[in-house]
Amino acid sequence: NSVSDIRRSILESFWVDKRELLPQADPVWVEVWLSADRDEVIRRFESLLQTEQIERSEGNLKFPERAVLVILATRTQLERLIECSDDIAELRLAKEAASFFIEMDNQDQTERVRDLLGRTRFNIETNVAVTILDTGANNGHALLQPVLSDHDLHTVDPSWGVNDDPDPRRAHGTLMAGTAAYGDLLALLNSTGRVDVTHRLESAKILPPSPAVNPKKLWGYMTAQGLSRAEIHAPRRKRVACLAVTSTDNRDRGRPSSWSATIDELASGYSDGTRRLFVVCAGNTEDSDDFRNYPGSNMTNEVHDPGQSWNALTVGAYTEKTRILDPTLRGYEPIAPAGGLSPFSTTSVTWEKRKWPLKPDVVFEGGNVAKGPNSSIMDTEELKLVSTYHDPQVAQFAPFWATSAAAAQAAWMAAVIQAHYPEMWPEAIRALIVHTSEWTNAMRLQFLPRTPAEPSKADYAKLLKICGYGTPNLERALYCAANSLTLVAQAELQPFGERDGRRVTRDMHFYELPWPMEILRDLAETPVSMRVTLSYFVEPGPGEVGWQDRYRYASHALRFQVNGPGENRRDFMRRINEQARDDGEHPGTEGPRDHWLIGENTRNVGSVHSDVWLGHAVNLAASNLMAVYPAVGWWRERHHLGRVSKRARYALLVSIHTPSVNVDIYTPVAIQTGIAVPVTIRTS
Numbered sequence: 076n077s078v079s080d081i082r083r084s085i086l087e088s089f090w091v092d093k094r095e096l097l098p099q100a101d102p103v104w105v106e107v108w109l110s111a112d113r114d115e116v117i118r119r120f121e122s123l124l125q126t127e128q129i130e131r132s133e134g135n136l137k138f139p140e141r142a143v144l145v146i147l148a149t150r151t152q153l154e155r156l157i158e159c160s161d162d163i164a165e166l167r168l169a170k171e172a173a174s175f176f177i178e179m180d181n182q183d184q185t186e187r188v189r190d191l192l193g194r195t196r197f198n199i200e201t202n203v204a205v206t207i208l209d210t211g212a213n214n215g216h217a218l219l220q221p222v223l224s225d226h227d228l229h230t231v232d233p234s235w236g237v238n239d240d241p242d243p244r245r246a247h248g249t250l251m252a253g254t255a256a257y258g259d260l261l262a263l264l265n266s267t268g269r270v271d272v273t274h275r276l277e278s279a280k281i282l283p284p285s286p287a288v289n290p291k292k293l294w295g296y297m298t299a300q301g302l303s304r305a306e307i308h309a310p311r312r313k314r315v316a317c318l319a320v321t322s323t324d325n326r327d328r329g330r331p332s333s334w335s336a337t338i339d340e341l342a343s344g345y346s347d348g349t350r351r352l353f354v355v356c357a358g359n360t361e362d363s364d365d366f367r368n369y370p371g372s373n374m375t376n377e378v379h380d381p382g383q384s385w386n387a388l389t390v391g392a393y394t395e396k397t398r399i400l401d402p403t404l405r406g407y408e409p410i411a412p413a414g415g416l417s418p419f420s421t422t423s424v425t426w427e428k429r430k431w432p433l434k435p436d437v438v439f440e441g442g443n444v445a446k447g448p449n450s451s452i453m454d455t456e457e458l459k460l461v462s463t464y465h466d467p468q469v470a471q472f473a474p475f476w477a478t479s480a481a482a483a484q485a486a487w488m489a490a491v492i493q494a495h496y497p498e499m500w501p502e503a504i505r506a507l508i509v510h511t512s513e514w515t516n517a518m519r520l521q522f523l524p525r526t527p528a529e530p531s532k533a534d535y536a537k538l539l540k541i542c543g544y545g546t547p548n549l550e551r552a553l554y555c556a557a558n559s560l561t562l563v564a565q566a567e568l569q570p571f572g573e574r575d576g577r578r579v580t581r582d583m584h585f586y587e588l589p590w591p592m593e594i595l596r597d598l599a600e601t602p603v604s605m606r607v608t609l610s611y612f613v614e615p616g617p618g619e620v621g622w623q624d625r626y627r628y629a630s631h632a633l634r635f636q637v638n639g640p641g642e643n644r645r646d647f648m649r650r651i652n653e654q655a656r657d658d659g660e661h662p663g664t665e666g667p668r669d670h671w672l673i674g675e676n677t678r679n680v681g682s683v684h685s686d687v688w689l690g691h692a693v694n695l696a697a698s699n700l701m702a703v704y705p706a707v708g709w710w711r712e713r714h715h716l717g718r719v720s721k722r723a724r725y726a727l728l729v730s731i732h733t734p735s736v737n738v739d740i741y742t743p744v745a746i747q748t749g750i751a752v753p754v755t756i757r758t759s
Contacts, residue, residue, distance in 0.1 A: 086154050089166045095268055096168045102147045104132070104169035109144070109162045112137040116162050120144070123160055127152060132169075136397055136413065143413075145169045145398070172400060172457040173261055176472045184471035187264055188217050195270040197221045203274040203494045204314045205255040205486045208301045209248035211239045211280035216249065216467045222256045223276040229304035230280035231297055237278065239465040242285040246465035250475045251319055252276055253463030254483035255490075259440065260472075261461040273494035277305040277312075282320060294322070295337025295381075302341065302351075313493050315504075316341075316351055317486035318387075319479035321358040321379035328377065329423060329431030331615065331628055335381035339615040342386035342501070343630075350612055350724065352489060352501035353387040356482035357435040359419045363452040366418050366444050369410050370521060373541070374424045378434045382421075385629065385682045386612045388489070388505045389434045392417035392441020392481040393515065393546055396458040399445060407447035409458060414517030416542060417441035419477035423540045432681025433536075435543040436505075437512045439484040442476035488549055495553055500565050503726035506610035509685050510561070510728045511551040512544040536677040544685055557739045561730040562588065562748075569722045570631045570705030578711045578719050580655050583704035585648065588729060590699045591743035598692035604732045605695055608685040609635045609703065611725040614718075616709040631708035631723055634679060637688065638700040651702040670694075679706075695731065703727060 090097055098105065109116055117135060121144075124131055129152055132145035141164065148156070157163055176187065204227070211230065214223040228237035239246045253260055256276055263270055279301030281294075302316055322334070331339075344350045358379025365372035382389045394417040397409040410418045419441050423434040443458035462475035462483075475483075485508065492504050499507075522538045523530045555561055564586065572581035595603070614630035636654070638647040672687040688698070703725065710718045733740055 085157055086150070086166075089157060089163060091165050092168045093268075096266065098148065098150045098153065100149060102149045102152070104145055104147055105153065106167040106169045107144050107146055107156075107163060108165040108167070109142040110164040111140060111162070112142045117142050117144070120160060120162050123156065127155060127159075129156070132400065168265070169398070172398060173459045173461045173474050174401065174456040176261070176264055176461050177456055177470075177474055179472075181470050185217075188471050191263055191270065192217060192221075194268070195221075195272060198271075198273045198494070201274050201494060202312055202497075203490050204277050204305075204309070204312045205274060205490050206277040206279060206302060206305045206314045206316045207248055207251045207255055208279050208281050208298055208316060208318045209251050209320060210245060210282045210284075211235070211237050212248040212252045212276070212278035213239045213465050213467075214252075214278075216253070216463045216471070218463050218471075219249070219252055219256065219276070222272060222274075223252060223278065226308065227275070227277040227305070229278065229301065229308065231300040231304065232280075232283070235280055235284055237280055240282075240284050243465070245285050247319070247479065248278055248280070249465040250462040250473060251317065251479065251483045252278065254460070254475060254480055255317055255486045258484055258487040258491075259460065260463075264461065274490035277309075277314065279304050293333065294320075295334040298334070299337055299341060313497070314351070315354060315486050315489045315493065317354045317482060318381070319356040319482045321356060321382060323358075323379065329383050329426035329434075331383065331385075332380045335384040335387075336615040338381050338384040339386045339613065342384075343612040343614045345614045350501045352504055353384065354482050354486040354489060355382050355384060355387040355389050356478035357382045357389050357391040358421045359477040359479075360421060361419070361477075366410055366446070366452050367450050369418045370416055373416060373418070373420055373422055376421045377425050378421045378423050382434055383423075383431060385432050385615070388485060388508060389436050389543075390478060390482040390485045391422070391435030391438040391543055392420040392478045393438040393518065393542065394441060394443040394458070396440070396443045399455070399457055401455065401457055404445060404447070404453060404455060404457075407445040407453055407455075409443045410446050411443050412517045412521070414515035415521050416518065417477070417481075418444045421478070424537065426540070428536075429676065429680055433539045433543070433677070436509055436683065437485065437543045438546055439481035441478055441481040485547075488547060488552070491549065492552055499563075500724065500726055502610045502612055502724060503563060503565055503728070505683060506608045506685075506726045506728050507552045507563075508547045509544050509610070509683055510606060510608040510730065511549075512547045514538065514542060514545040518542045518545065532672075532674040532677060535673050539673070539677065555741050557741050558735060559730065559732040560741045560744055561728055562744075564727040565724070566703075566727070567722045567724045568703070568705070569720060570633070570708070571711040571719050573719060578714055580705055580711075583651065583655055583702055585651075586701040586703075586727070588699040588701060589744050589747040590696060590731065591740050592696050592699075594738060594740055594743060595692040595696035598733065598738065600691045600693065602734065603690065603692045603695050605637075605688040605698075606685065606728075606730045606732075607635055607637070607688070607701070608683065608728040609633060609725060610683045610728075611723060613682050613708065614710075616713070627709050627712065629682065629708045630710045630718070630721075632679070632682075632706035633723070633725055634675070634704055634706055635684065635727065636702045636704075637698050640694040640697040644700060647700050647702070651704055655704040655706075692733065701727075701729065
């Protein structure tokens with residue numbers, strides 16, 4: 076028994092997916108990640124597979140210091156491989172390709188739907204909804220019936236109806252619905268565990284059905300009308316508005332449009348005081364020539380209108396999909412590496428520096444494209460996601476990809492967070508998604524310089540304009556860990572006021588962070604990190620003046636600062652007061668020793684600011700003071716509009732992370748802040 080226990084624990088230490096996905100007696104397809112990318116290591120492992128009579132899939136992938144193969148193995152066989160090989164670095168469950176489910180006949184697809192529904196628990200009392208602003212949706216699909224009622228199907232024009240477009244090429248809303256309800260549907264179909272759906276859906280049709288050609292419309296108005304229909308019907312719901320409809324021209328270059336400004340206005344509650352979370356797709360590159368020129372073409376294809384919205388969470392795409400099994404595609408390889416930027420994603424590299432927001436904000440899975448002999452392009456289903464087909468009489472599943480699929484996943488994540496934390500503001504949910512995002516190794520290898528020197532802040536600024544802050548992590552968004560914790564503040568202040576007939580900066584907030592001082596000092600020069608994210612919604616002031624002067628578009632701006640090691644409270648407050656009086660607009664002095672990864676020159680654009688402090692634990696213990704203060708905006712400058720005394724809400728998130736899981740920084744902070752710490756009681 077003890078030998079068996081040791082083998083089990085060793086296997087689990089190599090397994091990076093959820094433990095319930097570990098194979099048992101029946102063989103399953105598993106990705107084996109080898110510890111080197113050298114050919115001799117791959118040949119040595121292939122020889123071991125032959126000796127152990129373990130089947131493998133054709134081909135392999137190579138990354139820096141890693142090679143990946145797919146094998147068909149039982150739990151016992153995996154344990155045996157670990158005993159016999161020093162080349163294994165990690166193990167993961169191999170994913171079925173989207174084509175596996177899409178190519179099934181409808182009867183077999185229906186069985187898969189029944190299986191998923193049988194292990195899904197729906198919260199029918201939920202007050203959280205994702206509102207899909209698109210081509211309508213067909214709720215006759217079995218997966219959508221529990222979450223999308225007839226009463227929640229809306230349209231801006233009654234003559235259009237509420238259902239999805241009958242043309243399969245334009246039926247987009249039902250695809251959005253399946254992913255917004257379930258997240259990564261392909262992963263759920265590949266799993267066997269229980270699924271919890273904690274939110275519902277709403278659909279608002281803002282596009283006319285075919286064969287009508289989309290006329291030139293005031294799309295901001297159509298978007299507002301679509302959302303209004305849902306809000307009038309169910310005014311008390313907490314909703315995430317999801318928009319994956321974009322303009323296809325590239326004439327904005329980050330400049331606000333009437334459409335993006337409408338989204339900013341709706342999000343800020345300018346007219347009615349209700350703040351709203353908008354999730355907007357970044358828009359796609361779709362031309363074969365663009366795919367051939369990846370990733371250079373992504374640098375020149377800019378985020379589409381209304382993705383430049385300051386207040387929206389704008390979502391681009393990355394991809395983990397690199398497995399091609401179709402024998403007819405022999406000789407084809409995925410264009411993007413695993414973890415790299417999706418070939419479909421757009422960027423803001425061409426936008427003017429320090430004037431417009433950094434977009435996209437984050438990236439989610441958006442699929443990949445295959446490139447073959449003579450630079451031929453194959454947009455294969457194997458490299459896409461799966462969602463719900465608009466006509467369940469024909470099929471249950473359809474391929475889904477690009478930034479639409481990424482935005483639907485982001486909306487799903489936002490709704491999960493809202494259901495988990497009912498009192499969390501839209502500003503805080505957006506902050507939490509950004510805050511838990513990280514760049515993959517592939518993104519760093521693709522877009523950061525490969526030199527002995529550390530990447531500069533300018534290098535990170537460019538990476539932000541390509542991949543946003545990276546890909547979010549739901550587990551980190553929902554839970555703290557012993558060696559990683561997050562503090563969240565939701566507050567409001569009055570940025571400006573009047574004194575002696577002048578309009579001046581008024582409020583700022585100071586925080587004393589409850590760091591576990593003794594633990595951090597004991598860690599001494601152990602590397603630690605602190606992440607800070609500040610999120611707020613601005614009221615827009617669009618127009619040509621706004622385009623020329625960034626003070627004019629945003630109603631206000633907020634900034635954060637942390638005291639440096641050795642800077643006491645009095646000196647810190649004096650410094651922040653001086654910066655606030657200077658409107659916080661002049662670039663700060665930054666260098667390699669200022670601890671911040673991105674730096675305020677880059678992060679202080681738009682209305683969500685996130686950065687990572689890197690240093691030694693003993694220095695972090697001394698950097699426990701934080702300030703949030705205002706910078707100039709049109710509330711102060713346009714006094715004739717009578718909004719100089721308005722109050723502004725914000726969400727501030729601060730996390731610290733230590734590399735050792737043996738160090739508990741959570742409990743001391745929980746005790747300081749009055750959070751009950753659970754105690755495990757063992758009985759003999």
